[in-house]
Amino acid sequence: MKYTTLKKSNLKASVIGLGTNAVGGHNLFKNVNEADGKELVREAVKIGVNFLDTADIYGLGRSEELVGEVLKEFHRDDYVIATKGAKHWFSDGSVKTDNRPEYLREAVEKSLQRLQLDDVDLYYLHFPDHETPFAESIGELARLKKEGKIRSIGISNVSLEQLKEANQDGDISVLQAPYHMLDRSAEKDLLPYCIEHNISFIPYGPLAFGLLGGGFTKDSKLDPKDWRNSVPLFQEEQFQQTLFKVERLKEVASEKETTLPNLALAWLLAQEGVDAVIPGGKRKERIRENAQASEIDLSQSELALIDDIL
Ligand SMILES: NC(=O)c1ccc[n+]([C@@H]2O[C@H](COP(=O)([O-])OP(=O)(O)OC[C@H]3O[C@@H](n4cnc5c(N)ncnc54)[C@H](OP(=O)(O)O)[C@@H]3O)[C@@H](O)[C@H]2O)c1
Structure with missing residues (x-):
């Protein structure tokens, strides 16, 4: 496994991390098996996939709780844990985005309790609320950093203008945004x-939320309740066009004696500015396969060929 130092921090994160959206993520996924989720996290840390990504909203706190239970089995230096906050959920099932300093402080405290930790390595403002000035919300995260509750500050789901405003004092270490072979809008x-x-x-969704896993065919149908029905790539016309590219990418992967998901992760890591990837999954076997992508180097001609296909 290769490691990278996250910007403006001394955090050494594995370039292949683990997204834990599906670990206890009952609000987004059906039939989530919590024991399998814990086993996935345990396996990751055991083999040096130390960069773990969760959020308070994943499973409405359950993902953090399960990740926290596993982390207790390890030494604090064995992992780099990132979580996110700003989605305030209520008992009637509603969710409101809230970037107010007092809310964020409360959210950080609750995340620490669920994770059973004194500090979190990376804390992201998960979504902007389009009301609170970033100077206030990021200002509060900067205070929490000074107090030692968080070690670095990240932000997610923002436009360039919002990122500039949030980073006006240079506080932002990490941006998490959608980026993968089939959605290159972040390059702009x-x-x-x-x-x-x-x-x-x-980048989040590094495997295009499963499309770059290699298992989809033109006859594949998502369950009507699958959240990915709202993602344009999975909608009928785009889906068929995308599968055409996916088949060609599979050929490149096989030429290189690797798999499509590993090619997709290695391609992201080959892009300047991308420091690590956080593929998600539900099964332990995914970890070992995805970890291998850290050893794949793509030549200029291979990158050019992929570019042509995309
Ligand atoms: N900041 C944000 O707003 C935001 C938004 C979305 C995601 N995220 C973060 O980013 C992480 C990754 O995104 P994601 O999980 O949505 O999408 P993803 O990593 O692009 O794709 C996950 C899907 O790929 C499949 N997969 C994983 N490894 C595979 C392999 N080796 N071969 C074949 N299929 C494989 C998984 O299948 P199985 O489930 O069958 O294992 C799962 O369906 C999340 O877990 C979360 O931590 C953040």
């Missing part, structure tokens, strides 16, 4: 800004 402005301003770019 977010990625160049991160490179220029010393911010680690961590």
Whole structure:
């Protein structure tokens, strides 16, 4: 496994991390098996996939709780834990985005309790609320950092303008934004800004939420309740066009004696500014396979060929 130091921090994160959206993520996924989720996290840390990504909203706190239970089995230096807050959920099932300093402070405290930790390595403002000025919300996270409750500050799901405003005092270490072979919109402005301003770019959905896993065919149908029905790539016309590219990418992967998901992760790591990837999954076997992507180097001609296909 290769490691990277997250920008403006001394956190040494594995370049292949683990997204834990599906670990206890009952609010998004059906039939989530909590024991399998814990086993996935345990396996990751055991083999040096030390960069773990969760959020308070994943399973409405359950993902953090399960991840926290596993982390207790390890030494504090064995992992780099990232979580996120800003989604306030209520007992009637409603969710409201809240970036107010007092809410964020409460959210950080609750995340620490669920994770059973005194501090969290990376804390992201998960979504902007379009009301609270970033100076206030990021200002509060900067105070929490000074107090030692969080070690670095990240932000997610923002536009370039919002990122600039949030980073006006240079506090942002990490941006998490959608980016994968089939959605390269981040290359337009977010990625160049991160490179220029010393911010680690961590793509989310690195396997296009499963499309780059290699298991989809033209006859594949998502369960009507699957959240990915709202993702344009999975909608009928785009889906068929995308599968055409996916088949060609599979050929490149097989030429290189690797798998499509590993090619997709290695391709992201080959992009300047991308410091680590956090593929998600539900099964322990995924970890070992995805970890291998850290050893794949893509040549200029291979990158050019992939570019042509995309
Ligand atoms: N900041 C945000 O707003 C935000 C939004 C979305 C996601 N995220 C973070 O990013 C992480 C990753 O995103 P994601 O989990 O949504 O999407 P993803 O990593 O692009 O894709 C996950 C899917 O890929 C499959 N998969 C994983 N490894 C595979 C392999 N080796 N071969 C074949 N299929 C494989 C998984 O299948 P199985 O489930 O069958 O194992 C799962 O269906 C999340 O877990 C979360 O931590 C953040």
